[in-house]
Amino acid sequence: MKKTEDASPKTFASASVDAAFAQSPLGFQLRQILTDGRGSNVAIADFLLRNPVRATAWGIEELAQNTQTSTATLSRFARTLGFDGYAALRNGMADALQHALQPVFQPVDKLRNALQRKDQSGSNHNPIIAESLEASVSNFQSAASGLNPSMLVATAHKILAAETVYTLGFGISAHLSAMLALDLQPFCRQAINVVEFGGTEVAAGRLMNIGPKDLLISISFPRYASDAVLLTRYARDRCAHVIALTDSMASPLAHWSHDVLLAPATHPVLSSSYTAALLVIEAMVTSLMVSGDNQVTQAEKLTDAISAYLYTDKPGNEGSADRPPRRSVRG
Numbered sequence: 001m002k003k004t005e006d007a008s009p010k011t012f013a014s015a016s017v018d019a020a021f022a023q024s025p026l027g028f029q030l031r032q033i034l035t036d037g038r039g040s041n042v043a044i045a046d047f048l049l050r051n052p053v054r055a056t057a058w059g060i061e062e063l064a065q066n067t068q069t070s071t072a073t074l075s076r077f078a079r080t081l082g083f084d085g086y087a088a089l090r091n092g093m094a095d096a097l098q099h100a101l102q103p104v105f106q107p108v109d110k111l112r113n114a115l116q117r118k119d120q121s122g123s124n125h126n127p128i129i130a131e132s133l134e135a136s137v138s139n140f141q142s143a144a145s146g147l148n149p150s151m152l153v154a155t156a157h158k159i160l161a162a163e164t165v166y167t168l169g170f171g172i173s174a175h176l177s178a179m180l181a182l183d184l185q186p187f188c189r190q191a192i193n194v195v196e197f198g199g200t201e202v203a204a205g206r207l208m209n210i211g212p213k214d215l216l217i218s219i220s221f222p223r224y225a226s227d228a229v230l231l232t233r234y235a236r237d238r239c240a241h242v243i244a245l246t247d248s249m250a251s252p253l254a255h256w257s258h259d260v261l262l263a264p265a266t267h268p269v270l271s272s273s274y275t276a277a278l279l280v281i282e283a284m285v286t287s288l289m290v291s292g293d294n295q296v297t298q299a300e301k302l303t304d305a306i307s308a309y310l311y312t313d314k315p316g317n318e319g320s321a322d323r324p325p326r327r328s329v330r331g
Contacts, residue, residue, distance in 0.1 A: 020097075020226075021049070021052040021093075021096060021097055022049055022226050023224060023226050023229060023252050024096040024097075025096070026081070026092055026093060026096040027049065027052075027096065028252075029081055030045040030048055030049050030081075031045070031049065033045040033080075034046060034049070040067075040069045040073050040077075041077055041080065043067055043068070043069065044067050044069060044073070044074065044077050047063075047066065047067045048093070051066075052093055052096075052097055053097065055090070055093060056090055056093050056094045056097065058090075060074055060075070060086040060087075063086075071086075074086050077089075128268065128269065131268045132267060132268050132269055132270075135266055135267050135268055135273060136267070136273050136275045137275075138264075138266075139263070139264040139265060139266060139267075139273050139275055139276040140275050140276050140279055142264045142276065143262065143263045143264060143276035143277075143279050143280055144279060146262055147261075147280065147283050149287070152283055152284060152286075152287035153287050153291055155243065155259060155261070155284060155287065156284070156287040156288040156290075156291040156292075157291060158215060158241060158243075158259075159184065159188060159215060159217075159284075159288055160187070160188065160288065160291065160292050162188070162189070162213065162214050162215035162241065163189055163190065163213040163214055164188075164189065164190045164191075164192060164210070164213075164214045164215075165184055165188045165189075165190070165191045165192070165214070165215050165216075165217065166191075166192050166193075166194050166206075166207060166210060166214065166215070166216045166217070166235070166240075167180045167181045167184070167191070167192070167193050167194065167216075167217045167219070168193075168194040168195055168203070168207070168216060168217070168218045168219065168228060168231060168232070169195060169218070169219035169220065169225075169228065170195055170220070170225035170227055170228050171225055172221075172272075172274060173219040173220055173221060173225070173228070173277075174195045176219050176245075176274065176277055176278070176281065177193055177194070177195060177217075177219050178193050178196070179281065180217060180219075180281050180284075180285070181193035183281070183285040184285065184288065187288055187289060187292060192206060194206050194207050194216075194231065200227045200231075203227070203231065204231060204234070207231055207234065207235060210234075210235050210238050210240045211238055211239065211240060212238075212239040212240065214235075214240045214241070215240060215241045215242075215243065216232065216235040216240050216241070216242050216243070217243045217244075217245060218231070218232040218235070218242060218243070218244050218245070218253055218257065219244075219245045219246070219277070220244075220246055220251065220252075220253050221246060221247050221251075221263075221265045221271075221272040221274070221277070222247065222265065222271055222272050223271050223272075224251065224252055224253070228253065229252045229253060229256070232244070232253055232256045232257065233256045235256075236256045236257070236258075241258055241259075242256060242257045242258050242259075243257060243258065243259045243260075243261065244256075244257035244259070244260045244261065245261045245263060245277060245280060245281070246260065246261075246262070246263070247262065247263060247264055247265035247266075247272065248262065248264075249262070261280050261284070262280075263276035263277040263279070263280045264276050265277070
């Protein structure tokens with residue numbers, strides 16, 4: 001196996017492009033053909049998903065040669081996707097690439113625009129920092145106003161009824177997923193953080209036994225991780241109940257989820273703000289803790305388990321022999 005450090009920057013850039021295209025509406029159509037299609041259609045869809053940039057630069061004869069199909073087959077394939085012909089499909093792929101890659105480079109554009117505004121105004125960074133704070137507060141307030149206590153209680157009962165609750169997130173969302181799993185663990189029958197270590201293959205292995213009696217809470221924000229979408233769809237296909245924590249109903253997670261918890265994530269510089277996501281997680285855990293039958297008992301057991309590790313010393317208590325000597329304060 002080739003080591004990660006041997007991969008060139010071009011390889012990583014190409015992977016980002018392919019992943020972004022796979023998340024586009026056209027990419028979803030092609031992935032559906034991979035799942036449900038047959039014969040040459042599967043081969044063509046697979047090739048287009050793996051080589052979207054090259055495919056937009058090739059004529060129909062060149063693509064037919066590389067997919068080992070015919071021009072007539074490619075024309076029929078394009079019409080299957082709703083295009084008039086191969087030329088229209090190629091234009092559609094180019095448009096999908098351009099649209100799909102905008103979120104990938106959005107943080108760079110945000111930063112560039114912020115610095116340009118600073119240079120044009122001749123001011124310091126203070127207005128931009130103030131704008132970022134206002135955006136975070138606005139996201140926070142918007143998320144809070146959109147949370148319905150009855151809906152949160154209903155969500156809590158679904159979590160408590162599940163045999164296993166899985167939490168999933170990649171990138172920064174992986175930390176949100178880990179935090180949520182830690183909070184859920186004392187009150188659920190079993191809680192598993194899917195993306196803990198080992199990458200996507202290990203994550204898929206942790207999720208492979210998910211079924212109708214289980215529940216997945218999937219977390220993703222712009223820039224959305226394609227693996228999060230793929231594994232969420234896998235859980236949905238396995239008839240598990242899926243809850244998405246994301247920023248918008250336009251999120252690719254929303255399509256594969258039964259319930260969607262919204263946490264607005266707009267930010268003038270960052271790709272996403274996560275302040276609202278933390279609010280939603282705390283609200284969800286709070287509703288869980290007050291909805292079960294034996295939650296007090298579980299809280300007591302948790303306290304007993306961790307009490308020995310909590311710091312309990314008080315100022316002025318000289319009982320610890322390990323305390324360093326006090327330092328004198330000189331005027």
